[in-house]
Amino acid sequence: MDIVYWTVGRDDLTTDAGSALPFEKFLTSYEIERLSYLRFPKRRAEWLLGRWTIKYLLRHSIPAFNGWQPGLVQVKNEPEGMPYLENTGKQTPLPANISISHRDHYAFCAITGSAPLKIGVDIELIESRPPSFLEDFFTQNEYQQGLSFQGYQRDVWFTLIWSLKESVLKALGKGLRLDTRCVEVRDIGVVLPLKTAGAAQWFNARVVYEGEPDVQWCAWWRKQDRFVYTLAARLPDAHTTPQLQEVPANLEE
Numbered sequence: 001m002d003i004v005y006w007t008v009g010r011d012d013l014t015t016d017a018g019s020a021l022p023f024e025k026f027l028t029s030y031e032i033e034r035l036s037y038l039r040f041p042k043r044r045a046e047w048l049l050g051r052w053t054i055k056y057l058l059r060h061s062i063p064a065f066n067g068w069q070p071g072l073v074q075v076k077n078e079p080e081g082m083p084y085l086e087n088t089g090k091q092t093p094l095p096a097n098i099s100i101s102h103r104d105h106y107a108f109c110a111i112t113g114s115a116p117l118k119i120g121v122d123i124e125l126i127e128s129r130p131p132s133f134l135e136d137f138f139t140q141n142e143y144q145q146g147l148s149f150q151g152y153q154r155d156v157w158f159t160l161i162w163s164l165k166e167s168v169l170k171a172l173g174k175g176l177r178l179d180t181r182c183v184e185v186r187d188i189g190v191v192l193p194l195k196t197a198g199a200a201q202w203f204n205a206r207v208v209y210e211g212e213p214d215v216q217w218c219a220w221w222r223k224q225d226r227f228v229y230t231l232a233a234r235l236p237d238a239h240t241t242p243q244l245q246e247v248p249a250n251l252e253e
């Protein structure tokens with residue numbers, strides 16, 4: 001069975017002046033140069049945390065890469081932004097698919113060693129969005145369902161649906177270049193509001209991408225504290241549902 005490993009890295013050390021993580025230790029010279037082009041402290045900090053977290057996940061997940069030191073691998077991005085891992089010495093892509101998302105000192109990352117499995121992740125802060133945003137970026141079904149909730153539950157709904165869309169669009173390698181309405185969330189697998197006991201567990205959602213209506217997707221979501229986390233995997237033909245496996249992150253390592 002295919003496994004999708006995931007983790008959440010947390011940048012406890014970030015300051016307004018930038019990240020205090022000892023980034024020289026885990027960046028390659030290519031990455032140090034990339035970092036030098038990033039001017040804004042917030043962007044530098046989230047970019048760094050994403051790199052630290054995905055490299056941590058790599059060496060604690062797929063057996064072939066266990067113990068790989070951060071300098072042996074570097075994160076590059078396809079022209080449209082999709083990240084991938086490269087063997088620093090050989091300058092060849094690693095046989096692993098990854099996805100990165102960051103928000104408010106957290107980085108949510110996933111990796112799979114199953115090459116045909118395209119994955120996307122997203123972390124979103126639960127917050128209210130203006131009516132014009134809701135009208136523009138959601139399908140009629142999603143919008144109408146969302147309006148049936150009030151207050152905080154409405155915010156949870158729209159944040160969650162938005163995040164699932166982003167995860168699918170990331171797995172497609174396109175991000176917001178595609179219209180968010182081309183992905184429809186048909187079912188979130190549970191009825192809102194969530195009971196406290198149900199929080200922080202993964203639920204299955206059903207999503208459809210209208211560009212490939214016959215392709216199967218697996219999508220998961222969880223709500224924890226102020227955030228929703230979503231993960232989407234595009235299943236190649238006849239693939240069974242992958243298993244999610246958490247890798248707890250430890251900044252000390």
Ligand SMILES: CC(C)(COP(=O)(O)OP(=O)(O)OC[C@H]1O[C@@H](n2cnc3c(N)ncnc32)[C@H](O)[C@@H]1OP(=O)(O)O)[C@@H](O)C(=O)NCCC(=O)NCCS
Pocket residue numbers: 046047050077080081082083099100101102103121122123166169170171172173174175176177
């Ligand atoms: C991908 C995208 C949806 C992420 O938006 P976001 O919620 O602000 O940011 P997140 O933290 O969740 O994700 C950022 C990560 O997504 C990944 N990403 C970027 N473009 C991607 C793409 N086309 N496919 C898959 N993943 C992508 C990157 O790893 C990025 O992190 P990094 O820059 O540190 O490597 C958005 O940036 C996007 O669509 N970008 C491409 C199109 C674009 O630039 N449009 C202009 C704005 S509308």
